[in-house]
Amino acid sequence: MVRDPDPPIAAAPDHALGQYRAWHAPDDAESALDLAWTSIARQGEPAPHRLLPHGEPSIALIRWRDENGEAAEIDLVICGPYYKGRHYTPSPREELIAWRMKPELAATLFGISPREFSEHQRISAPKRLQEACATTRSLGERGGARDILRALKNDLSRLVCSAAANMGPERLAAKWLRDSDGQIRLRDIAARLDVSERNLRRRFTDHVGCSPKTYARHLQITAAALAAEKTANPDWAEIAAGAGFHDQPHMINAFQSEIGMTPKAFHAERRALL
Numbered sequence: 001m002v003r004d005p006d007p008p009i010a011a012a013p014d015h016a017l018g019q020y021r022a023w024h025a026p027d028d029a030e031s032a033l034d035l036a037w038t039s040i041a042r043q044g045e046p047a048p049h050r051l052l053p054h055g056e057p058s059i060a061l062i063r064w065r066d067e068n069g070e071a072a073e074i075d076l077v078i079c080g081p082y083y084k085g086r087h088y089t090p091s092p093r094e095e096l097i098a099w100r101m102k103p104e105l106a107a108t109l110f111g112i113s114p115r116e117f118s119e120h121q122r123i124s125a126p127k128r129l130q131e132a133c134a135t136t137r138s139l140g141e142r143g144g145a146r147d148i149l150r151a152l153k154n155d156l157s158r159l160v161c162s163a164a165a166n167m168g169p170e171r172l173a174a175k176w177l178r179d180s181d182g183q184i185r186l187r188d189i190a191a192r193l194d195v196s197e198r199n200l201r202r203r204f205t206d207h208v209g210c211s212p213k214t215y216a217r218h219l220q221i222t223a224a225a226l227a228a229e230k231t232a233n234p235d236w237a238e239i240a241a242g243a244g245f246h247d248q249p250h251m252i253n254a255f256q257s258e259i260g261m262t263p264k265a266f267h268a269e270r271r272a273l274l
Contacts, residue, residue, distance in 0.1 A: 015226065016274075017049065017229075017270060017273050017274065018046075018047045018049050018273035019039050019040050019041050019042070019046055019047070019090065020037065020038070020039050020049070021037065021038050021039075021040075022035055022036065022037040023035070023036045023037070031102075032101060032102055032105040032106075032109050032110070032156070032160055033099045033100065033101060033102070033153060033156065034056070034100055034101075034102055034178075035056075035099070035100040036098070036099055036100075036149050036153075037058070037096075037098050037099075037100065038095070038096065038097050038098070038145050038149075039090060039094075039095070039096040040095050040096075040145075041090040041091065041092060041093060041094045041095070042092070042093070043067075043092055043093060044092060045092065046089065046090040046091070046092060046094070047273055048087060048088060048089035048090075049087075049088060049269070049270070049273055050085055050086070050087055050088070050259065050261075050266065050269060050270075051080075051082055051085055051086050051087075051088050052082075052085055052218070052221060052222050052225055052259070053082055053083055053084050053085045053218045053221060053258045053259065054080065054081055054082060054218050054222065055081045055083070055103050055114060055208060055209060055210050055214070055215050055218055056080065056081055056100045056101060056102065056103050056114075057078055057079065057080050057081050057100070057101050057103065057106055057112050057114050057117055058078070058079040058080055058098040058099060058100040058101065059076070059077075059078060059098060059099055059101065059110070059112075059125060059129065059133075059152065059156065060076070060077050060078075060079050060096045060097060060098030060099075060122070061074065061075075061076055061077075061096075061097045061098070061133075061136055061137070061139075061140055061148055061152065062074070062075050062076075062077050062094070062095065062096050062097075062122070063075075063094075063095050063140050064091065064093055064094050064095070065093040065095070066093070070141075071140060071141045071142070074137065074140035074141065075124055075125075076124070076125040076129060076130050076133050076136065076137060077096075077122040077123060077124055077125055078112060078117050078120075078122065078123055078124075078125050079096070079098060079121070079122045080114075080117065080118070080122075081103065081114045081117065081118050081209060081210075082118065083118055083210055083214065083218075084258060084259075084260075085258055085259035085260065086121070088121070097145050097148045097149060097152070098152075099149065099152055099153060099156065102174065102175075103174065103207075103208045103209055103215075104170050104171050104173075104174040104175075104204075104207050104208050105171070107207065108207075109159055109160050110129060110156065110159055111126055111128055111129065112126075112129075113209065114208065114209030114210075115209035115210070118209065129159075132155055132156070132158065132159055133151075133152060133155040133156070134155070135151045135154065135155050136148060136151045136152040136155050139151050168203050168207075169193040169195050169200055169203065170200065170203045170204040170206075170207045170208060171207075172189075172193060173186075173189045173193070173200060173204055173212065174204070174208055174215070176189055176192075177189075177212065177215055177216050177219060178219060180219075181219050181220060181222075181223040181243065181244065182215070182216035182217065182218070182219030182220040182223070182244060183216075183220070183243075183244035184216075186200065186201065186212045186213070186216075189212075200212075217254055217258065218258070220243045220244050220245060220254070221243075221254055221255060221258055221259070223242070223243040223244075224239050224240065224242075224243035224245070224251060224255075224263065225263070225266060225267070225270070227239050227242060227243065228263065228267045229267065229270055229271065229274070232271065234267060236248055236251075236263060236264070239251070239263070251263060
């Protein structure tokens with residue numbers, strides 16, 4: 001087994017699949033970042049995999065290494081969001097070291113409107129971010145993953161301002177959807193926030209980049225996929241119920257619509273990478 005890159009948060013990743021590793025950030029309501037991740041492709045032919053649909057964009061340092069292991073090309077890029085699952089094949093010796101953003105804060109704090117970046121697998125970060133992340137970029141040539149993630153988080157924290165505290169109800173709506181893996185209903189969120197469901201839906205779509213229903217569906221699909229991934233023979237009816245689907249056919253339809261394959265086929269593909 002290939003040794004994990006130097007971990008940024010804990011000794012072991014919260015999730016590992018192929019060359020991908022992810023660490024959840026501490027649950028901090030004031031933080032604009034929720035997940036650190038790396039994708040470290042080695043020499044040869046890196047294994048392709050399917051990305052789950054998600055509404056969260058990521059800010060990543062990307063670098064490619066030459067045959068001697070030296071960093072040959074470095075850039076700061078935006079990855080996602082991906083409103084439909086997509087197939088991803090990394091280039092040999094390609095490294096992505098990233099923090100995922102909470103979408104409801106991305107535009108206000110970082111100038112990253114999720115919807116504007118949704119059609120790209122990755123795209124070079126805007127000039128403002130490139131300049132703000134100068135320390136991160138300076139580590140790109142020789143820095144390890146832990147140092148780069150720490151520097152990137154520090155660089156981005158300097159962009160966070162009081163604007164975060166002045167956002168509307170969509171901020172709590174997005175948080176509660178994530179906390180419930182998409183299982184809390186919009187009408188219940190609107191009632192708790194004492195706002196109209198219509199107004200909340202509009203503000204959510206404007207700030208997050210997709211509708212609450214789409215965001216919730218992506219969270220449910222992710223919850224089902226990660227639960228199934230833990231075992232070779234999932235109980236699909238139990239997985240569907242646990243992820244908040246009405247029944248197993250409802251889950252199958254969601255996977256086919258958003259990823260283009262059944263949960264069973266997706267599970268087999270992912271398990272082959274473990």
